[in-house]
Each structure stands twice: as structure tokens, then as C-alpha cells.
Amino acid sequence: MKTNIYVKSRVAIVGAGMTLFRRRMLETPQELAWIAARRALDQAGLELRDIDCVVSGSAPDAFDGVHLKGEYYSEGAGAIRKPHVRVFVGGGTGVFVPIAAWWHVASGLCRRVLVVAEEKMSSAADPHPQAVFRHIWDPFTEKPLNPNLIWIFALEMHRYMHKCSVSKEDIALVAVKNKRNALDNPYAQAAANITVEDVLKSELLVYPVNRLDISPVSDGAAALVMVSEEWARRLTDTPVWVDGIGYTLDTSYWTNRELSFPVYLKNASEMAYRMAGIDRPAKEIDVAEPYDPFDYKELHHLEGLGLVPRCKAAEMTREGVTQRDGDLPICPSGGLLGVGNPIAAAGLMKVAEIFWQLRGEAGRRQVKKSVTTGLAQAWGDLMQVGTVVILRR
Amino acid sequence: MGLSIRIRGGTPLRDEEFREIIKEIDSPRARYNMAAGEAYSRFFESLRRGEILGTYCPGCGLVHIPPKIYCPYCFRYLTKWVRASDEGRVVTAVVSYLSATLERLEKPEIIGIIRLDVPGYRFTSYRFPGILHRICGASEDDVKSQRIFDARVKARWAPEDRRIGSINDIECFEVMWR
Numbered sequence: 001m002k003t004n005i006y007v008k009s010r011v012a013i014v015g016a017g018m019t020l021f022r023r024r025m026l027e028t029p030q031e032l033a034w035i036a037a038r039r040a041l042d043q044a045g046l047e048l049r050d051i052d053c054v055v056s057g058s059a060p061d062a063f064d065g066v067h068l069k070g071e072y073y074s075e076g077a078g079a080i081r082k083p084h085v086r087v088f089v090g091g092g093t094g095v096f097v098p099i100a101a102w103w104h105v106a107s108g109l110c111r112r113v114l115v116v117a118e119e120k121m122s123s124a125a126d127p128h129p130q131a132v133f134r135h136i137w138d139p140f141t142e143k144p145l146n147p148n149l150i151w152i153f154a155l156e157m158h159r160y161m162h163k164c165s166v167s168k169e170d171i172a173l174v175a176v177k178n179k180r181n182a183l184d185n186p187y188a189q190a191a192a193n194i195t196v197e198d199v200l201k202s203e204l205l206v207y208p209v210n211r212l213d214i215s216p217v218s219d220g221a222a223a224l225v226m227v228s229e230e231w232a233r234r235l236t237d238t239p240v241w242v243d244g245i246g247y248t249l250d251t252s253y254w255t256n257r258e259l260s261f262p263v264y265l266k267n268a269s270e271m272a273y274r275m276a277g278i279d280r281p282a283k284e285i286d287v288a289e290p291y292d293p294f295d296y297k298e299l300h301h302l303e304g305l306g307l308v309p310r311c312k313a314a315e316m317t318r319e320g321v322t323q324r325d326g327d328l329p330i331c332p333s334g335g336l337l338g339v340g341n342p343i344a345a346a347g348l349m350k351v352a353e354i355f356w357q358l359r360g361e362a363g364r365r366q367v368k369k370s371v372t373t374g375l376a377q378a379w380g381d382l383m384q385v386g387t388v389v390i391l392r393r
Numbered sequence: 394m395g396l397s398i399r400i401r402g403g404t405p406l407r408d409e410e411f412r413e414i415i416k417e418i419d420s421p422r423a424r425y426n427m428a429a430g431e432a433y434s435r436f437f438e439s440l441r442r443g444e445i446l447g448t449y450c451p452g453c454g455l456v457h458i459p460p461k462i463y464c465p466y467c468f469r470y471l472t473k474w475v476r477a478s479d480e481g482r483v484v485t486a487v488v489s490y491l492s493a494t495l496e497r498l499e500k501p502e503i504i505g506i507i508r509l510d511v512p513g514y515r516f517t518s519y520r521f522p523g524i525l526h527r528i529c530g531a532s533e534d535d536v537k538s539q540r541i542f543d544a545r546v547k548a549r550w551a552p553e554d555r556r557i558g559s560i561n562d563i564e565c566f567e568v569m570w571r
Binding site: 019024131154159187208251 | 398404407419421425437466485486487490491493494495520521522524525536539559560
């Protein structure tokens with residue numbers, strides 16, 4: 001099955017934990033990181049002294065208002081007197097953190113790694129946390145036009161709608177599904193029973209994007225424990241293997257390409273499928289958590305991942321295939337739209353959800369079908385990066 | 394509070410509770426002086442003259458607008474400068490009701506990606522010289538009905554004496570309905 005001969009050790013996840021995701025939390029970045037990390041260690045049955053290395057991730061420093069944010073929260077993430085690295089690829093960070101942890105274990109450098117992602121967006125209060133995104137643009141050709149972040153998603157969403165003949169109603173079905181899935185998630189911030197009509201009637205921000213098409217601003221943290229094969233066998237009867245990782249970038253000049261299909265993600269997922277020995281992803285992936293900060297992104301990413309033919313994701317969603325009891329359950333956690341979007345923590349939450357699903361530990365969120373192979377994915381930087389992990393039990 | 398951490402995984406706050414616990418209000422101020430670089434310096438000079446310049450890559454055939462001194466795909470040095478038309482087609486467009494800092498705009502703005510024509514050069518549908526800019530001469534309904542897709546547009550230039558060598562020397566791209 002495995003085709004990569006350069007891996008010294010197979011890598012497994014043996015524990016996961018997270019905090020509540022909420023608009024405003026009392027806890028500091030360190031405290032949030034600690035709660036999630038402590039919970040992951042508890043599930044793995046380990047203490048900090050058992051951990052060799054720590055890998056962490058967090059999005060722009062400007063949210064917390066502390067530059068050197070990685071160092072600031074590091075003690076809450078357990079990164080004391082141990083090799084620690086913080087990685088960052090914008091919105092893709094949450095899934096990039098376990099990818100970087102995979103290097104540590106697969107290379108033989110570390111045997112037991114604590115993996116932590118933290119985000120505290122509520123600190124950036126004035127005028128709105130989104131204002132932090134004013135500073136991600138090309139300072140010469142884009143920033144003088146006074147863009148807001150929603151522009152680029154609206155531009156991509158509208159191109160996708162045009163090219164694939166997808167309606168706003170079709171897209172709203174994703175928000176309805178994910179927010180409903182989140183009703184069964186005890187950590188969720190934006191769980192709700194809403195209708196397509198509610199989405200279409202919510203505040204219009206940048207046509208075609210309405211308020212309920214978007215995930216909320218959140219505080220939160222998530223963590224995993226990832227270990228070598230030897231340690232996985234020692235610690236648990238039900239390890240979940242990280243059998244494929246993929247990550248690629250496109251250029252940040254996103255206006256020079258066809259936006260209706262995410263090639264950055266096709267490349268990243270092909271890398272992960274090759275490593276995991278997957279030839280027919282649509283048949284072999286049982287459950288997936290594609291990145292859904294906006295509802296159309298779930299459809300866009302399902303197509304980029306090759307789980308659905310191009311322009312067919314809306315139809316599948318309409319037919320109920322992607323529901324929790326459907327043939328291909330998508331975002332059973334409730335996704336970013338339902339659980340919340342503390343950027344790096346949201347991506348890692350998706351990996352944790354697939355881990356729990358494959359172990360049968362997802363409680364009321366457990367998908368109906370039997371699942372052995374799952375996928376989590378995130379996306380970020382300036383419309384650039386795809387990050388993918390494939391998990392198997 | 395301790396119970397909340399152990400059982401629930403953190404302590405959510407309502408708006409008024411959040412205001413009560415704030416201990417520090419910080420407003421960093423930073424001004425940056427950014428050099429425009431080799432390629433953009435020439436690009437902005439050309440805008441001041443009412444021209445749009447790009448650089449051509451003989452490796453992949455793409456004309457980069459805004460220009461680069463290297464092709465990011467072929468990774469070679471680009472030395473051939475070409476003049477693009479100030480006309481093109483709308484690839485996608487949206488109506489923004491929000492400012493850069495998410496305040497409600499009094500008058501909504503139409504924004505789009507414009508695929509520029511470069512006489513004598515052809516591009517694939519996947520990669521092309523495309524730029525982000527405002528679109529004028531179109532209504533909200535033109536966007537919502539998708540009539541605006543593929544519409545031909547032409548740059549509306551700022552008056553010559555008001556051009557400063559900036560992307561805003563182009564006021565907007567105006568739709569040429571036919």
C-alpha cells in the first residue's frame with residue numbers, strides 16, 4: 001500500500017483534544033493552548049515528560065497583538081526545554097501543523113510529538129478582527145484599491161457559480177448542513193438549525209456573499225499527540241495512521257488564473273494520494289473534512305480533491321450524498337461554518353474530527369457508514385496553499 | 394471557572410463580560426516606506442503615461458501584468474517588455490457593500506478581475522494577464538444577473554496632471570456595452 005520508501009517510521013495519531021470555539025474566551029493564548037494540549041495528552045495516556053518535540057501553529061500575529069506569538073504561547077503548548085517549531089501557511093496552517101509533525105516522526109528525529117494550534121482573534125477588536133487582513137495584500141497593486149478579505153472569496157465564488165452554473169441556493173445548502181451537523185458538537189460556536197432562505201436573507205456583505213455564507217471569528221485551540229509506529233503499538237489498540245501528506249503552493253498573484261477550479265489543491269491531494277497508495281480517491285475516501293470557511297469552498301474543495309467530478313459538488317450536496325448519513329459524509333464535525341473558525345485551530349480540529357470518526361469516538365456526530373480512510377484539508381495564504389492529510393485506522 | 398475548563402474546555406464570555414475583563418488596550422502604530430522594486434517602478438512610470446506594461450516569458454508565453462523581472466513558473470530572467478491594451482474582458486465581478494475595515498459603504502462598489510488584451514499574444518484560459526480593479530458603468534443588477542461576465546471594458550484614466558504613478562492612475566475599468 002505504502003509507496004514512500006524514505007519514511008523511517010510510520011506515523012500515528014494517538015490522542016486529540018480541543019477547547020470550546022467561541023467569539024470571545026476568557027482564556028489567554030497560553031491557557032487555550034494548554035487546555036487543548038492537556039486533553040490530547042490525557043487521551044494518549046502521556047505526560048509532558050514523555051514528549052520529545054513540540055510542533056505548533058498559529059495564524060497572523062496581528063490577531064493576538066503579540067509579535068513572537070509562537071514564543072508567547074509556547075509554554076502553554078508544552079514547548080519547554082524541547083525542540084519546538086511554529087509553522088505558518090495562513091489558513092492552511094491547521095492542517096500544516098500535523099504535516100510538520102509528521103516530518104519529525106517519519107524522519108526518526110522524534111518519537112512522540114505534541115501538536116498544538118491556537119488562535120485568539122477576539123483581541124483584534126477595533127474596528128473588527130477582519131481589519132488585520134488589510135495587510136496581507138500586495139502593497140502596490142492591490143492595497144491601494146482598499147480591498148477587504150471578502151472580495152477575493154466573493155470573486156472566486158462568483159466565478160465558480162458562473163463557470164459551473166451553481167446557484168446561491170445550492171451553495172447555501174452547505175451552510176445549512178454544516179451548521180446542523182454542529183448541533184451535535186459540544187465545542188461548536190455557530191451550530192444552528194437554519195434554512196436556505198435564512199442564508200439568502202442574511203446581511204449582504206459582498207455580493208454573492210451573505211453573512212451566513214461565512215464562518216465566524218473565533219477563539220480556540222486544538223491539539224494532537226503523534227507518535228512513531230513502535231510507540232503507537234505500545235500506547236493503544238486503535239492508532240490512526242497518517243498515511244499521506246500533501247502540500248503545495250501557487251503564486252500569490254491570484255488574479256492571473258482560472259479561479260473556478262483549485263489547482264493548488266489538486267496538486268497537494270495528488271501528493272497525499274500517491275503517498276497513501278490511493279488510486280481512486282472518490283471510492284477510497286470514506287469521510288472527509290474539506291476546508292469550509294465559506295460555504296462555496298466546501299464544493300470547490302471537494303472538486304479540487306477529486307472526490308467529486310468538476311462542477312458536480314452542488315448536485316451531490318442537493319442529493320444528500322454529503323450528509324452525515326450519506327454515502328460520502330462531508331464535514332461531520334460541523335466544519336468551520338458550524339464549529340467556528342479560530343484559524344489554525346479550526347484546521348487542526350478537522351484532523352481531530354477524522355481521528356475521532358475513524359476510532360468510532362465521535363459520539364452523536366459519528367457517521368452512519370463504517371469508515372476506515374478519512375481526509376482533512378485546509379487552504380490558505382493568498383489563495384495559494386493546499387494542505388492535506390490522509391488518515392487510516 | 395475551574396470546572397468550566399475541565400468539563401467544557403474553556404470559558405466563553407458575553408460582550409459585556411468581555412469588556413469588563415479587558416486589562417490592556419494596545420494600538421500599535423507603524424508606518425512603512427516600501428521600495429517598489431525593479432519591475433513595479435517601471436510599471437508605475439508607465440501608468441503615469443497612460444500605458445500598461447508587462448513582461449513576456451519566452452518559456453511559457455505568459456505576459457505578466459503587473460510585471461515581474463522573473464517568471465515564477467519558469468524561474469528565468471525576463472527582459473522583454475510589452476505594452477498591453479488598456480482594454481480587456483471581465484473574468485469575474487462582485488458588488489462590495491463593505492469598506493476595507495468592514496464598515497458599511499454608503500455607495501456599493503463593483504470590483505472585478507480584468508483579463509487584459511495584449512496585441513500579438515495569446516493565452517490559455519488557465520493563465521492570463523489579469524488584474525484586480527474597480528469596474529464602472531455597470532449596475533448591481535449587471536453583476537447579479539452575471540451579464541457582466543465576459544463584458545468588454547476599457548481603462549478610465551485619471552486626468553494626466555493627477556496621475557502619480559499608482560494603480561489608482563486608472564480610476565476604473567468602464568464597461569463598453571454594445
